[in-house]
Amino acid sequence: MADERLTDIKVLAFDVFGTVVDWHGSITREVEAMQLDVDAQRFALAWREGYKPAMKRVSDGLQGWTKIDALHRQILDELLPSFGLSDLNEAQRFHLNLAWHRLDPWPDTVAGLTRLKRRYVLTTLSNGNVSLLVDLARHGGLPWDCVLSAETFRCYKPHPATYLGVAQLLDVAPEQVMLVAAHHEDLEAAAACGLRTAYVERPLEYGPAQSKDVSPRASHTLHARHLLHLAELLGA
Amino acid sequence: MADERLTDIKVLAFDVFGTVVDWHGSITREVEAMQLDVDAQRFALAWREGYKPAMKRVSDGLQGWTKIDALHRQILDELLPSFGLSDLNEAQRFHLNLAWHRLDPWPDTVAGLTRLKRRYVLTTLSNGNVSLLVDLARHGGLPWDCVLSAETFRCYKPHPATYLGVAQLLDVAPEQVMLVAAHHEDLEAAAACGLRTAYVERPLEYGPAQSKDVSPRASHTLHARHLLHLAELLGA
Known part of the structure; x- marks a missing residue:
């Protein structure tokens, strides 16, 4: 904590899909459990691939405000x-679409969050809708202080209103918020709004068959292997 | 649970000031701790008395959107x-104004919420701002699944957008939400939006010197003495 960029942090805001929960492994297991005649891993990847373009349609105004549950369903269909x-x-x-409400946390998630909560206010900042995030928290025992979503602000990350909205609702300056995410684009957009950032390696985010470059980038405030490592780096 | 109005409830939304936490006792103690030369109980009551008129100024458009922290400060000054x-x-x-972030739960609150959480999604629906509600939860160990506030909807109870907003964000029908509150006006406004309602007796809400009529009214779905009694009534 000698690093002065860290001393004044009050809030940790977490990306959720991939950072806190394992969407690839969980969707794969759900598809397998339904005994569909399909490569479940490839299906999970394809479903997730539709995610960014779908949000972009909303962000570009081609589609009115639509929550992720409905976007997931459009992509699925x-x-x-x-x-x-x-x-x-x-x-x-309907059942398959709600698999996104039953994603399992990574093995270090609950222990990491529990440690971090002793020192910081923990909120989600996810493009997942509120009911999805609440279901994930109940499913995985995630000890959030607060559930904030793109839906709270009615716009999707990486729009600045989402990052700045967290600071405003939790009554802190942007530099007192650290975004924790496994995705560079998200972190870079947060940094542009003045937030601190922590990259979390999730080498298995896209499953064992697909490699993910998790090498450190100098632009992030911190680089953590997992959430217990983040707690260690923050002295929590 | 033979009552069919109760079988489909999924979400309990809680009023907070007076219902979940003891604002009168807590503000009184904070004022006493500052050793001000003042009748602390009377001061607490007078401060709270400014609350509704202040929100009404915002709701009537005489003042732009203003969070409760700022209204509390205006009233205080x-x-x-x-x-x-x-x-x-x-x-x-500044210190005194933040006493509203340090209100203590009633003795039955944590045990009651913990029991209710096993069966229901628990959210706040308070006119208190988000950071205040988060601080109260951390201070009192309140196990919310979700923190929703008038600030989430940028309008104050009893505006219908607040009650209907809870149902919308948590993806349930209005009749699947039960508002839990110690105030008839709040419950009646919720009922008008189609929510179920539970009145909770808080005879000491205004302190020991002031009496509060806590007799049952037929208009509410349930009448509970406290939150453990509510859990019992709901079979949780």
Whole structure:
């Protein structure tokens, strides 16, 4: 904590998909559990691939405000034919879509958050909608002080209103908030708003078959292997 | 749980000041701890008395959106002269104003919420701002799943947008939300939006010197003596 950029941090805001929970492993398991005749890992990746373009349609104003649950469902409905799964019925689609509410935390998540909570206010800052984030917290026992979402601000990250909105609602200056994420783009947008940033390596985010470059970048305030390592770096 | 109005409830939304935490006792203790030459109980009541008119100024559009912290401070600054306390300095005023972030829960609160959380999603729905509610939760160990505030919706209860906003963000129908509050007006406004309601007796809300009529009213779905009693009524 000799680093003066760290001494005044009051709030840790967490990206969720990939950073706190393992979407790839969880979606893969859910697809396998439904015994669909499909490569579950490839299906999980394809579903997730539709995520950024779908949010971009909303951010660009081509589609009115739409929560992630509805975007996930749009992507799913578009995806199923290309996987030969057009005959999934409504109940199956509904169930599968809610798999995003049942994502498991990474093994270090709960222990890491619990340690960090002793010293910092912990909030989510996720593009996932509020009900999804609440379900994930109950499912995984995530000890948030506060659940903030793109839905709270009605715009998606990386829009500045999301990062600055966290500071405003929690009544701190932007530089008193540290965004914790496994994605450079998210962290860079937060840094541009004056937030501190912590990159968390999640080498398995896209599954064991796909490699992810988790090498440090100088632009981030901190580089942590996982959330217990982040607690250590922050002296929490 | 034979009552069919109760079987489909998914979310309990809690009023906070008076319902979950003891503002009168806590403000009184904070004022006493500052050793001000003043009747601390009367001071607490007078401060709270300014609360509704202040919110009404915002709701009526006479004042732009203003969070409760700022309203509490306005009321405090207006109040001090009449209590002979004009000479309180800025640091003292700042400290005193944040007493609203340090209100203690009622004795049954944590045990009651912990039981209710096993079966229901628990959220705040308070006119207190988000940072205040987060501080109260950390101070009292309140196990919320979600912190929602008038500030989330940028309008104060009893505006319908607050009650309906809870249902919308948590992705349930209004009748799947039960508002829990110690105030009839709040509950009646929620009921008008289709929410279920639970009145909680808080006979000491205004301190031991002032009586509060806590007799049951037929208009509420449930009438609970305290939060453990509410858990019992809901079979949680």
